[in-house]
Structure formats: C-alpha cells, structure tokens
Amino acid sequence: xxxxxxxxxxxxxxxxxxxxxxxxxxxxxxxxxxxxxxxxxxxxxxxxxxxxxxxxxxxxxxxxxxxxxxxxxxxxxxxxxxxxxxxxxxxxxxxxxxxxxxxxxxxxxxxxxxxxxxxxxxxxxxxxxxxxxxxxxxxxxxxxxxxxxxxxxxxxxxxxxxxxxxxxxxxxxxxxxxxxxxxxxxxxxxxxxxxxxxxxxxxxxxxxxxxxxxxxxxxxxxxxxxxxxxxxxxxxxxxxxxxxxxxxxxxxxxxxxxxxxxxxxxxxxxxxxxxxxxxxxxxxxxxxxxxxxxxxxxxxxxxxxxxxxxxxxxxxxxxxxxxxxxxxxxxxxxxxxxxxxxxxxxxxxxxxxxxxxxxxxxxxxxxxxxxxxxxxxxxxxxxxxxxxxxxxxxxxxxxxxxxxxxxxx
Numbered sequence: 309x310x311x312x313x314x315x316x317x318x319x320x321x322x323x324x325x326x327x328x329x330x331x332x333x334x335x336x337x338x339x340x341x342x343x344x345x346x347x348x349x350x351x352x353x354x355x356x357x358x359x360x361x362x363x364x365x366x367x368x369x370x371x372x373x374x375x376x377x378x379x380x381x382x383x384x385x386x387x388x389x390x391x392x393x394x395x396x397x398x399x400x401x402x403x404x405x406x407x408x409x410x411x412x413x414x415x416x417x418x419x420x421x422x423x424x425x426x427x428x429x430x431x432x433x434x435x436x437x438x439x440x441x442x443x444x445x446x447x448x449x450x451x452x453x454x455x456x457x458x459x460x461x462x463x464x465x466x467x468x469x470x471x472x473x474x475x476x477x478x479x480x481x482x483x484x485x486x487x488x489x490x491x492x493x494x495x496x497x498x499x500x501x502x503x504x505x506x507x508x509x510x511x512x513x514x515x516x517x518x519x520x521x522x523x524x525x526x527x528x529x530x531x532x533x534x535x536x537x538x539x540x541x542x543x544x545x546x547x548x549x550x551x552x553x554x555x556x557x558x559x560x561x562x563x564x565x566x567x568x569x570x571x572x573x574x575x576x577x578x579x580x581x582x583x584x585x586x587x588x589x590x591x592x593x594x595x596x597x598x599x600x601x602x603x604x605x606x607x608x609x610x611x612x613x614x615x616x617x618x619x620x621x622x623x624x625x626x627x628x629x630x631x632x633x634x635x636x637x638x639x640x641x642x643x644x645x646x647x648x649x650x651x652x653x654x655x656x657x658x659x660x661x662x663x664x665x666x667x668x669x670x671x672x673x674x675x676x677x678x679x680x681x682x683x684x685x686x687x688x689x690x691x692x693x694x695x696x697x698x699x700x701x702x703x704x705x706x707x708x709x710x711x712x713x714x715x716x717x
Contacts, residue, residue, distance in 0.1 A: 309684065311343075320683070321394065327685075328475070333387060334387055342358060362395055366385075368384040396412045400607045400611075408500060409500055409501070412500055429447070444489055444517075445477070447473070455527065462492055476489070486527060499613075505611060506612050510544070510547040518554075530555060535557075535558040535560060537681055538680065545636060546632060556639050556640070561651050563651050565630070569624075600649075633658060633662055634662070643681075643689075644670045645682055646677075
C-alpha cells in the first residue's frame, strides 16, 4: 500500500498518522496536504512540514479553549499531539538533538490538554518501578467502581503512550473496558527523559503494572488482559510467560524473536570477511539510499542506548521466546498482517511455539488491513480483536437499555 510517497517508510508513517482519524487523532485532508509538501526520503523536510501543521492545529486548539469551545479544543489538541509525534519520528539519528525532547514534549503536553476535556474519566498515573516510575494513562468508561474487564496496553520500538489512545484505548472504553496504557524502558518518557533503554525481560516491567491495577476496586482481577503492539508483540508474550495473573494476551503483530543481526546479514557478512571498517562504509551508503534501514538503525541505537550497530546486534542477541513461549498459560491471540514488512513470518513462529489456548488472527490485503499492526484499518482491527477478547473474558458490550446484546464474530 503506497500513500502519496513511493518510499515505503514515508508511506507507512503517513498511513500510521492518518490511521488515527477514526479516533480523533488526525484529519485526513490535513495529513495529505502536509505530505504533499514533503520531499521523498528527506528527514529534515519531514520534520519541518509536520511541525508546521502541528503548530497550526495547536493554535486552533488554544483559540477554541480560550473561547470556551471544549469539544473543538479537545479535537484539535488530539490532532496536534499526533502531528507533533509524527514530526519527531525521524530525528533520532542525533540523540542529542534538542528538538527530540522539545517536539515529543509538546506532543505529550497537547495530549494531556485534550484528555482533560474528555467526557470519560482519564487519570495520569505513575507506576512504581525499580526506583522510578512508569508513566501511563488510565481510562475508564465512567465514574462507577463496578468491577470491569481491564486491558493493559504497551507499544514497541517507537510508539508513545499518547499514541496508544488512538490505536486501542479509545476503542476499549467505547466497549466498556477499563484501559491502562503505559510506557516501559526504551519507550516514550523513559528513553527521552530518564535514558532507560529497552530490556528483554519484560516481565520485570509488567508485573509492577499488574500489582498497581489490582489495588483498584473497579478492576476485575479475573478479567485482566495484556496487549503488546509492534515490538510489543515480543515483549508482552515474554511478560505473560512469567506473569500468570493475566486472563488473556494479545500480540499485535506476533513476534517470536528480534535479533538485529537478522536485519543486517549483509553487513555482518562483510564485516566477517573484510573487517568492520569496510562494513561500516557499506552500511553508510545503504542508509543514504534506504530510509527504512537508516531509521531502524538510528532508532535502535537511540532506544537501546548503544553507540554502534555492532552494539545493537549484541544488545538484541537474547531477544527470543525460544524455551519461553510454552510457559504462557492464558488464552493468546496472535495477530498477523499479510504484508507486514517488519515481521514477516514471525507471527506463525510465535503461534506454533505456544501450548496455551491460542488463536491466529490474519488480516489481509482484501480487507485493506495488510500493513504492520493493521494500520490503515484500525476500526476493523479493533472490531475483530475485541470480538475475540469479549468472548475470551465473557464480556458483553455495554449497550443502551433494550438493545440487542448478542455478540458474534
């Protein structure tokens, strides 16, 4: 699927930004107009144009708020937050670039202004974690303390806690779920402000989150689910192998192993034959031509806090569910996008390694849902994922009195 750009990476990231329109995170015309001014494969121009749009929409939000127009302000703050996130996306090649913290910080700030204007309760949370805190947002359908099914959601290689609202949390609260979105090491605030890199033993991250949620009276401890998105398709299953208080697990898309050496086979072969100096020169030439490879390496070095591709390869050597996947006991949904250009083949590897009750949910080109994590088809994705989760947790959607409450796939 190519949207505006011939470059796959630019096309996909535009699709990602546009995808949040159904949940208030984008306006399609704004996105297409912005993209029309961006030069192919130009990271700086990407930042400039998305920042320009973000600032314009941010001004609309501030103006609406000053006029007491709560809904218009909320809508514009949400869009501005997503556009600032998009602007910051390709800046990680220089981890000391001050625009990283400033632009991401404004994305977070505008999002927090938006959630203050929501019709349903939202709480900014700080979850105790190894001498610091994991930041998150706790969403509820209403102010009641009636025990409800609760979904925990975290992202992956590059997502932020704010983005997770548009991807999953909005859909969850519409269906009567509590939803806690949070960031762990390598993500969002923890990498940008605290410089805490990714870690493979994600159970050490998820268990404090479960502990925190189970202190809340409106959380049904028997209906607690975990969802990991993108690289989270490895992280969440890893956590579930050791954290057995979960009633359900969703890996979107499923990921069995993440060894960066697999993405850099040609470079490692050249290094083995001719030395790292020549391999490094070759890699720089490839990065100039291929935005996907350039971004993957630059973001990997940023989120793993390493100084070279060789350190990145070493840091990911233990990232595998081999000998671990069979320890997952809760029902598990593994999502697979037909044309996933990041994790092709990985969902089936995870699915086949599982011994728990399991479902492989495939999204296809015919559905327009073939891209990584079904971006571009989030209404369909959430429809199917929550149908599975409702059935697994024995949940009926909250509907108006007298409405038909039957569920089906």
